[in-house]
Amino acid sequence: MGFFQRVYRVVETIPPGRVATYGQVALLAGNPRMARQVGWALHQCPDPRVPCHRVVNRFGGLSDAFGGGCEEQGRRLSAEGVEVDDSGRVDLRRFGWRPACEN
DNA sequence: ATATTGACGGGCA
DNA sequence: GTGCCCGCCAATA
Numbered sequence: 001m002g003f004f005q006r007v008y009r010v011v012e013t014i015p016p017g018r019v020a021t022y023g024q025v026a027l028l029a030g031n032p033r034m035a036r037q038v039g040w041a042l043h044q045c046p047d048p049r050v051p052c053h054r055v056v057n058r059f060g061g062l063s064d065a066f067g068g069g070c071e072e073q074g075r076r077l078s079a080e081g082v083e084v085d086d087s088g089r090v091d092l093r094r095f096g097w098r099p100a101c102e103n
Numbered sequence: 104a105t106a107t108t109g110a111c112g113g114g115c116a
Numbered sequence: 117g118t119g120c121c122c123g124c125c126a127a128t129a
Contacts, residue, residue, distance in 0.1 A: 003125095003126090010117090021111085021112090021120080022110075022111050022112080023111070023112060023113095026112095027110085029110085031125085032112090033112090033124050034111090034123065034124080034125060034126085035111040035112055035124080035125095036109060036111045036112090036124070036125065036126080037109095037111090037124095037125060037126055037127090038107070038110080038111080039110035040109075040110080040126070040127070041110095042110060043109090043110055052110080055110080056110090057110075057111060058111070058112055058113085058120085062110090063110040064110075065109085065110050066110065067110095070110095073110095085114085094111065
């Protein structure tokens with residue numbers, strides 16, 4: 001299985017109302033240095049079931065290049081209960097995904 | 104093959 | 117927190 005496919009699998013495991021950073025996804029995918037590649041993987045987004053909108057950068061900022069724009073991503077997150085800042089950012093302290101303590 | 108780009112991360116200012 | 121620089125790896129030109 002390629003790294004990309006693994007990334008998709010990890011992203012799918014992100015619970016609703018939670019957001020994970022590219023670094024987090026890359027780490028769970030097995031390669032902490034491939035944060036950027038995670039970005040491509042999601043950009044390709046060959047599978048619509050992959051909640052790519054739950055993946056944000058280290059600042060919790062939404063992606064400018066998201067399909068449709070960061071507005072769309074922020075809208076999706078807010079629809080899941082994630083509070084999006086006016087600057088298009090999420091509070092990782094509260095909505096950051098914690099695999100070791102999801103609940 | 105090399106150079107540039109890119110949905111990034113970390114360190115430093 | 118934000119901006120700049122460097123490092124990282126894969127895709128594209």
